[in-house]
Amino acid sequence: AQSVTQPDIHITVSEGASLELRCNYSYGATPYLFWYVQSPGQGLQLLLKYFSGDTLVQGIKGFEAEFKRSQSSFNLRKPSVHWSDAAEYFCAVRTASKLTFGTGTRLQVTL
Amino acid sequence: SQTIHQWPATLVQPVGSPLSLECTVEGTSNPNLYWYRQAAGRGLQLLFYSVGIGQISSEVPQNLSASRPQDRQFILSSKKLLLSDSGFYLCAWGKNTEAFFGQGTRLTVV
Numbered sequence: 521a522q523s524v525t526q527p528d529i530h531i532t533v534s535e536g537a538s539l540e541l542r543c544n545y546s547y548g549a550t551p552y553l554f555w556y557v558q559s560p561g562q563g564l565q566l567l568l569k570y571f572s573g574d575t576l577v578q579g580i581k582g583f584e585a586e587f588k589r590s591q592s593s594f595n596l597r598k599p600s601v602h603w604s605d606a607a608e609y610f611c612a613v614r615t616a617s618k619l620t621f622g623t624g625t626r627l628q629v630t631l
Numbered sequence: 632s633q634t635i636h637q638w639p640a641t642l643v644q645p646v647g648s649p650l651s652l653e654c655t656v657e658g659t660s661n662p663n664l665y666w667y668r669q670a671a672g673r674g675l676q677l678l679f680y681s682v683g684i685g686q687i688s689s690e691v692p693q694n695l696s697a698s699r700p701q702d703r704q705f706i707l708s709s710k711k712l713l714l715s716d717s718g719f720y721l722c723a724w725g726k727n728t729e730a731f732f733g734q735g736t737r738l739t740v741v
Contacts, residue, residue: 526674552729561719562735563733563734564675564732565732566731569728610674614727618677619665619723
């Protein structure tokens with residue numbers, strides 16, 4: 521069965537610093553991969569997605585992610601974090617009709 | 632454009648009472664529909680998904696059930712709530728790509 525691992529439960533970065541959130545997946549074939557962001561008490565918003573093609577994908581709000589098949593990873597990056605980026609971030613993998621999420625990484629941004 | 636409506640936003644229910652959460656989608660047809668539960672520190676747990684009317688797949692055995700009486704309506708139910716049913720419930724829809732989420736229902740069982 522497919523699975524998603526986000527090894528970092530909580531990350532704190534300073535505003536203006538770079539960010540990388542880790543995601544590893546387990547799936548036999550090439551997966552469809554996603555990153556979502558959730559503000560407190562809200563639903564999830566899609567940041568970006570990877571289906572095929574260029575392994576570096578650009579998303580909204582200045583985020584990007586890189587698919588590395590050899591490492592089964594899909595890490596999320598942002599060159600310069602803004603205080604408004606503080607939220608919880610979820611990596612997800614789609615197989616057939618199911619969308620499986622990781623346990624999330626809570627991002628705190630210090631000023 | 633497509634929209635998803637989920638209600639109520641918050642709900643406080645006594646143990647042993649029934650539950651009905653409703654989710655509807657507009658602007659698309661024959662979507663895949665999902666119910667997720669989010670508990671603190673446990674990410675999003677897929678409860679049910681449906682690929683068509685009357686077709687429900689259950690991911691986690693529990694005292695919850697789901698129904699899809701119409702193409703764009705997805706209902707989460709329970710006959711008797713448990714304390715452990717407390718959490719944040721999210722409905723989502725998708726085709727065979729990404730999923731789009733409602734704003735969620737915060738359920739507190741007391």
